[in-house]
Amino acid sequence: MRRHGGRLGGLLLAAVLAGCLQAPPRLPPAPVPHGAAVTIDAEPVPMDPRDPARERIGNFAYAGGVVITSAQTARLHGLSDLKVTADGRLLAASDQSDLLEARIVLDAAGRLAGLADARLSALKDEAGADLYAGGQEEYDSEGVVRLADGTLVVSFEQHDRVLAYPAGGGPPRRAPLPQTAFTHNKGMEALAAAPDVAPDAYRVGLEDSGLIFVCRLSARCAPDGRVDLEGSELVAMDNLSDGGRAYLFRSFSPLRGNVIRLRVVDRAGRTLDSLQIERPLTVDNLEGLAAVPRAGGGVRFYLIADDNFGFYEGKPTGQRTLLLAFDWQAPK
Structure with a gap:
C-alpha cells in the first residue's frame, strides 16, 4: 500500500513522502455480494495528453489505456497487482483484500478498450472471515498470482505473510515466506509464479531492497538474487515466455511526481530494454x-495503478485507476 499521487499539493506531498497516508474512513465492509458481477466503466486515455497521436517510446508501442471505475461499488480501488493470461483473463488484488477477475476487451485494432465479465470478491483469512474486517494491518494485499494447479497465492505487507487459497475454494493456509527482516509497509510487493523451479513455486521481490526469493508451497524460501533498484522501489514482476523477466519500479518526488520504470531482462538477468x-x-x-x-511475437505489458482509493484524510487526491498497455518487440 503506497501513497504516491500525481496531483497532490503542499502539505499532502510532504505527507506522501513520509508515508503517512491512511485508508479512507467508513468504507462498506463488503463491496457487493461475494463473487457478484460488477459493471466496469472505461474511459480511454492517450499516452501523451499534449500529443494524443504519439504512440511510441523506443521499442514500446502504446496499445491503449483506460481509467476504470464502477458505479456499483466503493471498493474498485487500490489495485496493487495484476496478472493476465494469454486468453485475456485479468486477475488483480487490491490494498483492501478484494480480488478482481475480469476479461480484457480489445477494439478492432487489438488495442485495450476496457474490461467485461468482472467479478469482485473479498479475500478471507484462515478462519473464513473477511480480511477487511481485521483492519489495515491485516488486509494490505500487494502481490497476486495463480499457480498452474489453480492455487491463488497472495502476499501481504504490514502483517507480512503469504496466503495460499485452494483452487476449489475455502479458507487459505499460510505459505512459505522469506526468512528475512521486512521494512514496515515496504515488504513483499512483487510476486510471480516460478514454473522454471516447480509447479508450486513462486518468486517474491522485496520493495525497498530488490532482494528476490524463490519459494515453494512444499518447501522453504531461498535467496534468488537481487535486482538493481537504481534509486527506485520494486513494485511488481512477471515472467516472459522465453525465460526472461520483467520488473516494474516506482519512485516519487514532489517535483517530478511518479516516475515508473519497466525493465525487461533475459534469463541471465541482462537488461534487454x-x-x-x-x-x-x-x-x-x-x-x-x-x-x-x-x-505474432513480442510481449504485451499491462500496467495498473493503485489509486489509494483517491482520498487522503477524507479529501480527494485526484488519483485514478489507470490500466495501460504497451507492446514490445526485442531490439535487433
Missing part, C-alpha cells in the same frame, strides 16, 4: 504488471 513513464505522459501510482506473449 527499458521503458520510463513520467509527467507529462499519462501516469499515476502504477504498481501492477502483467506480461502476455503476443501471437
Whole structure:
C-alpha cells in the first residue's frame, strides 16, 4: 500500500513522502455480494495528453489505456497487482483484500478498450472471515498470482505473510515466506509464479531492497538474487515466455511526481530494454504488471495503478485507476 499521487499539493506531498497516508474512513465492509458481477466503466486515455497521436517510446508501442471505475461499488480501488493470461483473463488484488477477475476487451485494432465479465470478491483469512474486517494491518494485499494447479497465492505487507487459497475454494493456509527482516509497509510487493523451479513455486521481490526469493508451497524460501533498484522501489514482476523477466519500479518526488520504470531482462538477468513513464505522459501510482506473449511475437505489458482509493484524510487526491498497455518487440 503506497501513497504516491500525481496531483497532490503542499502539505499532502510532504505527507506522501513520509508515508503517512491512511485508508479512507467508513468504507462498506463488503463491496457487493461475494463473487457478484460488477459493471466496469472505461474511459480511454492517450499516452501523451499534449500529443494524443504519439504512440511510441523506443521499442514500446502504446496499445491503449483506460481509467476504470464502477458505479456499483466503493471498493474498485487500490489495485496493487495484476496478472493476465494469454486468453485475456485479468486477475488483480487490491490494498483492501478484494480480488478482481475480469476479461480484457480489445477494439478492432487489438488495442485495450476496457474490461467485461468482472467479478469482485473479498479475500478471507484462515478462519473464513473477511480480511477487511481485521483492519489495515491485516488486509494490505500487494502481490497476486495463480499457480498452474489453480492455487491463488497472495502476499501481504504490514502483517507480512503469504496466503495460499485452494483452487476449489475455502479458507487459505499460510505459505512459505522469506526468512528475512521486512521494512514496515515496504515488504513483499512483487510476486510471480516460478514454473522454471516447480509447479508450486513462486518468486517474491522485496520493495525497498530488490532482494528476490524463490519459494515453494512444499518447501522453504531461498535467496534468488537481487535486482538493481537504481534509486527506485520494486513494485511488481512477471515472467516472459522465453525465460526472461520483467520488473516494474516506482519512485516519487514532489517535483517530478511518479516516475515508473519497466525493465525487461533475459534469463541471465541482462537488461534487454527499458521503458520510463513520467509527467507529462499519462501516469499515476502504477504498481501492477502483467506480461502476455503476443501471437505474432513480442510481449504485451499491462500496467495498473493503485489509486489509494483517491482520498487522503477524507479529501480527494485526484488519483485514478489507470490500466495501460504497451507492446514490445526485442531490439535487433
